[in-house]
Amino acid sequence: MNRESTILPAPLVPVESSRRDFLRLAAGAALMSAIPHAWAAGSDKPEKEEVRIGFIPLTDCASVVMASVMGFDKKYGIKIVPTKEASWAGVRDKLVNGELDAAHVLYGLIYGVQLGIGGPKKDMAVLMTLNNNGQGITLSNQLKDKGATDGASLAALVAKKEREYTFAQTFPTGTHAMWLYYWLATHGINPLKDVKTITVPPPQMVANMRIGNMDGFCVGEPWNNRAIIDKIGFSAATTQDIWTDHPEKVLGTTADFTQKYPNTARAMIMAVLEASMWIDASAANRGKTAETIAAKAYVNTDVDVIRSRMIGQYENGLTGTQMRSWSDKNHMKFFNDGAVNFPYLSDGMWFLTQHKRWGLLGEHPDYLAVAKKVNQIALYKEAASQLKVAVPKSDMRTSTLIDGVVWDGKDPKKYADGFKIKG
Numbered sequence: 001m002n003r004e005s006t007i008l009p010a011p012l013v014p015v016e017s018s019r020r021d022f023l024r025l026a027a028g029a030a031l032m033s034a035i036p037h038a039w040a041a042g043s044d045k046p047e048k049e050e051v052r053i054g055f056i057p058l059t060d061c062a063s064v065v066m067a068s069v070m071g072f073d074k075k076y077g078i079k080i081v082p083t084k085e086a087s088w089a090g091v092r093d094k095l096v097n098g099e100l101d102a103a104h105v106l107y108g109l110i111y112g113v114q115l116g117i118g119g120p121k122k123d124m125a126v127l128m129t130l131n132n133n134g135q136g137i138t139l140s141n142q143l144k145d146k147g148a149t150d151g152a153s154l155a156a157l158v159a160k161k162e163r164e165y166t167f168a169q170t171f172p173t174g175t176h177a178m179w180l181y182y183w184l185a186t187h188g189i190n191p192l193k194d195v196k197t198i199t200v201p202p203p204q205m206v207a208n209m210r211i212g213n214m215d216g217f218c219v220g221e222p223w224n225n226r227a228i229i230d231k232i233g234f235s236a237a238t239t240q241d242i243w244t245d246h247p248e249k250v251l252g253t254t255a256d257f258t259q260k261y262p263n264t265a266r267a268m269i270m271a272v273l274e275a276s277m278w279i280d281a282s283a284a285n286r287g288k289t290a291e292t293i294a295a296k297a298y299v300n301t302d303v304d305v306i307r308s309r310m311i312g313q314y315e316n317g318l319t320g321t322q323m324r325s326w327s328d329k330n331h332m333k334f335f336n337d338g339a340v341n342f343p344y345l346s347d348g349m350w351f352l353t354q355h356k357r358w359g360l361l362g363e364h365p366d367y368l369a370v371a372k373k374v375n376q377i378a379l380y381k382e383a384a385s386q387l388k389v390a391v392p393k394s395d396m397r398t399s400t401l402i403d404g405v406v407w408d409g410k411d412p413k414k415y416a417d418g419f420k421i422k423g
Helices: 017-031 059-069 086-097 107-115 141-145 151-159 173-185 202-210 225-229 255-262 263-278 284-295 304-310 345-358 367-374 377-386 410-415
Strands: 050-055 078-082 102-108 124-129 134-139 166-170 196-199 217-219 235-238 250-254 313-315 321-323
Touching: 017 313, 050 059, 050 086, 050 173, 050 304, 059 102, 059 250, 059 284, 059 304, 059 313, 078 367, 086 102, 086 107, 086 250, 102 107, 102 255, 107 124, 107 173, 107 250, 107 255, 107 367, 124 255, 124 377, 134 141, 134 202, 134 225, 141 202, 141 235, 151 173, 151 255, 151 304, 166 173, 173 217, 173 345, 202 217, 202 225, 202 367, 217 225, 225 235, 225 304, 250 255, 250 345, 255 263, 263 284, 263 377, 284 304, 345 367, 345 410, 367 410
Parallel strands: 050 078, 050 102, 166 196, 166 217
Antiparallel strands: 102 250, 124 250, 134 217, 134 235, 313 321
16 A cells, blocks of 8 residues: 654653652562562473564664563573564564564554465464553644644645645554554544555654655654654654554564464563563663663664653654653553553454554454454463563453544444544
């Protein structure tokens, strides 16, 4: 379908939080101290002790990277080798052919491969969710000069049909495509008919906007913040404005891998889950994480570009710095008492509804059956139990999105067909 300077450094001290938030974090730290420092012996020993986990240079690769850097992987009998990749298409291909054991990967990419849309068809597995929130929609300063600073004013500009406007996402079945399309459609813009959409790898977004290849894009951090710092764009919306605490990247692999190496898969979940807990335990830990992943081997950008939004300090490029505390919705979450990491069936099903909405799927799939096959809930629960991380009572959750429409997974066919604007 074809119709990814300077800033004042953010302080490395905790932002203000409520007493309840403080107690929650303190409890999380105490819980971590109780985590076992070795994997179970005997039959639970990982079948494969070295695992290559691919990642794209984005802030939300942090838990995979920190699991390796902080040595959490060694506690569970594995060695994680983080492998930097250039594009989501590359991640997809290397997962499918076995060059990568697992990956920090777009939720919708895994489901696209499962159903054979946007690439080869292969049975896939979601081991856990890596993060909620933390993506954004950036518009060019040229649009700002024309008065388009939000969805409504952008729609008014597009309606004038002065020229064709181009918007970029990072992968056709991925999360960023779905956030971009949903946001545009909410404001009355059909992303497949009223504008042109293109696919660009995340690290190339800013350079492509600089030379005028697109008018806007949806991508993960730190590239939205980078566009502001480089004075070429501004943040029109965050993805948490579209869906508060939305699912984003997952730890994905193939079904074959989980069947052949179940203990290794469980160990990967445990190592990355502990890293997620550690990152969210304090602002200082987030600061150390930002410093680590800013390195050339990982995201390869200035640490302050990553750190500010990672601790909830947002500058939107329009009204100056907006300080937000951790209790606000506007930050990337890696753990949040385990609410982030559980692979809800309804989360996976939502991406399928959007694939159907935009014509990527010709017919309705068996939404629930596909999600049950892909999302490795039993494996995740085993890992979470070892770390004493709570799991929800239900495999489904309810959310209200930016347009006021409620998603609860109960009637996915009706939900997918119910949108006024579709492909």
